[in-house]
Amino acid sequence: MYELFFQQFNEKVPLTAEEQETIKTYLTPKKLRKKQYLLQEGDVCKYIAFVEKGALKSYVIDEAGTERITQFALEGWTISDLYSFLTGEPATYHIDAIEDAELILISKAAHEELLQTVPKYETYIRLQITGAYIALQRRLTSIISLPIEERYKNLIATYPTIVQRVPQHMIASYMGLTPETLSRVRGRVTGRK
Amino acid sequence: MYELFFQQFNEKVPLTAEEQETIKTYLTPKKLRKKQYLLQEGDVCKYIAFVEKGALKSYVIDEAGTERITQFALEGWTISDLYSFLTGEPATYHIDAIEDAELILISKAAHEELLQTVPKYETYIRLQITGAYIALQRRLTSIISLPIEERYKNLIATYPTIVQRVPQHMIASYMGLTPETLSRVRGRVTGRK
């Protein structure tokens, strides 16, 4: 159940067997069925969730009632409403499962204790957030500087798995487009080469 | 010269006088005149820059040759091409001064030594990146979920100083709009209330 989590942790910060056991006591496994919520807007985000298996998405609902996806999380990714998690303020994002999923949850209390007691955990978190920040910066840059077709090609190149596993209309939402527009973009990019 | 930097550092992670002195030995002050570069695309980013005074921007040049601003940094902000800084790969961003500026630079070597020797530095960096990540996430969410006028109102509400100090055409670039469009948006939002 914890294989992928510790595999990734060790890649970033190598752990001794004991450290690993210590950390394990702070983790909670959780299964989620497709379409089930991990978090709803307005609730306080109680966990950081690491995806061992399956796929989740986070999103907001715009004033027209449309879902706007802000992030996907497949195996090996971490998802949360970090602001809500850290401050205890109500969440601005929804998070739910796109596919049946197995998660590893870190609660606020666990997070704080781990930061205090296991120095390598702080390093892990630092590296994790740094990676997320850089990924986000790239995404933002491509949104404001690239034409839509290039953005789609970029997405395929960067996250081929997402494009394969996730329905098109969710990709469209993630890109800030309507499904119709994405369909036409695909026609141009993929279709008639 | 280091006032603001340590003020902010202490707000996040309180330091003893000795710790502060130790950290100070790793910092390099630098002045930049308006329009001078801190970093050019293609060069390796050698520093994290903390802005004590003045204003900088980071940006990319799109294929039409237009500047697309990815970030502003006023007093108290930190700016860098983090990916390039951490990996040693060529930078994808340009960084230059919008106004005459006073910076505090942290070199790669200094950064690594500080991480090794001053635990509070790692905490500071973690909190710093976390804040930057959350800010970026909000910006991205507002781009894909809000109509353009709301985004402008948001920007005014969140960063009033930026809107006041920075020329409109740079704000437009930052928002991914043409100056003409922003001008019309302003007419609607600010103008005839």
Next chain:
DNA sequence: CTAAGCCATTGATCAAAATCAAGGAATCTT
């Protein structure tokens, strides 16, 4: 002080994406 640039605005036209609408394929459910 004056000329040269730069900047914000406004108007007219053009291009691109959203919207509205409908159909057909694939998947899930019962």
Next chain:
DNA sequence: AAGATTCCTTGATTTTGATCAATGGCTTAG
């Protein structure tokens, strides 16, 4: 297996922002 959804595509129309063009106000440098 049948029915019901969900999903993707395609077409016609509308809306929105980009582009092209011109002007006047400011700032800046000589």
